[in-house]
Amino acid sequence: MLEYSKDNDVALFTIDDGKANAVGYAFIEAVNAALDRATSDAKAVVMTGRAGVFSGGFDLKEISKGPDAAVELVTAGARLLLRVLSHPQPVVAACSGHAIAAGAFLLLGADTRIGAEGNFRIGLNETAIGMALPVFGLTLARERLSKRHLTSAVVQAKLYDPEGAKDAGFLDEVVAPGALLDTTMAAAKTLASLPSEAYAANKLATRQAAIDTIAASLNVP
Numbered sequence: 001m002l003e004y005s006k007d008n009d010v011a012l013f014t015i016d017d018g019k020a021n022a023v024g025y026a027f028i029e030a031v032n033a034a035l036d037r038a039t040s041d042a043k044a045v046v047m048t049g050r051a052g053v054f055s056g057g058f059d060l061k062e063i064s065k066g067p068d069a070a071v072e073l074v075t076a077g078a079r080l081l082l083r084v085l086s087h088p089q090p091v092v093a094a095c096s097g098h099a100i101a102a103g104a105f106l107l108l109g110a111d112t113r114i115g116a117e118g119n120f121r122i123g124l125n126e127t128a129i130g131m132a133l134p135v136f137g138l139t140l141a142r143e144r145l146s147k148r149h150l151t152s153a154v155v156q157a158k159l160y161d162p163e164g165a166k167d168a169g170f171l172d173e174v175v176a177p178g179a180l181l182d183t184t185m186a187a188a189k190t191l192a193s194l195p196s197e198a199y200a201a202n203k204l205a206t207r208q209a210a211i212d213t214i215a216a217s218l219n220v221p
Contacts, residue, residue: 002030004037007185009192011042014049020056021049023102024073027059028080035087044192045087046184047110048094051177052120055103075218077102078136082214084109085140085207088200090191094184095171100159101125107170108140111203112191114184115162115170116177122165128157135217143210145169 003014013034015021038045049055058077063070084091084106093107095115099122107113115122124141126133133141133154141154149168152158162174175183191199204211
């Protein structure tokens with residue numbers, strides 16, 4: 001599910017479940033464990049998927065078990081997203097392909113997001129599948145997306161290609177697929193060289209309102 005490796009002070013999480021990198025319990029557990037390790041083992045984090053897929057969203061097999069199962073999984077996923085948003089180290093996403101729903105939320109939670117060029121879809125499809133966004137989703141969208149795109153991205157479920165996702169605010173940069181990992185690792189190394197305590201303090205201060213809103217919705221102290 002997740003391969004952990006290091007390059008100097010940067011921890012690289014490569015997520016690959018052989019399918020859509022669905023956000024299920026194994027995914028959540030693996031990323032939480034990797035963040036635990038990186039906290040004492042690195043100065044910055046890079047998250048990526050396999051070529052063509054970053055993450056296709058929450059695990060639909062688990063969601064299909066019924067309302068209680070769906071709420072339980074989405075809540076666990078929301079707690080992971082809150083952790084990514086508030087992680088004190090730089091978190092850089094290397095978007096290797098499709099990033100839908102929870103996959104797109106991971107991009108919104110990361111500090112810097114670099115995507116691969118290609119025929120990929122990135123965005124929030126909740127309206128299209130008959131779901132209302134929970135507090136964590138709306139908060140992440142308002143925090144990171146361009147105001148020009150909030151209606152199309154959130155209300156109208158528009159899915160973007162990588163260049164469109166950059167304009168909307170899901171990505172910060174788009175590069176050729178072959179350059180994705182090198183570009184992302186270079187960005188993470190630059191961020192890792194910044195004073196870590198100041199980075200964490202300023203990151204948390206900037207995001208505190210969003211963090212508090214999501215935490216309150218999840219009853220996280």
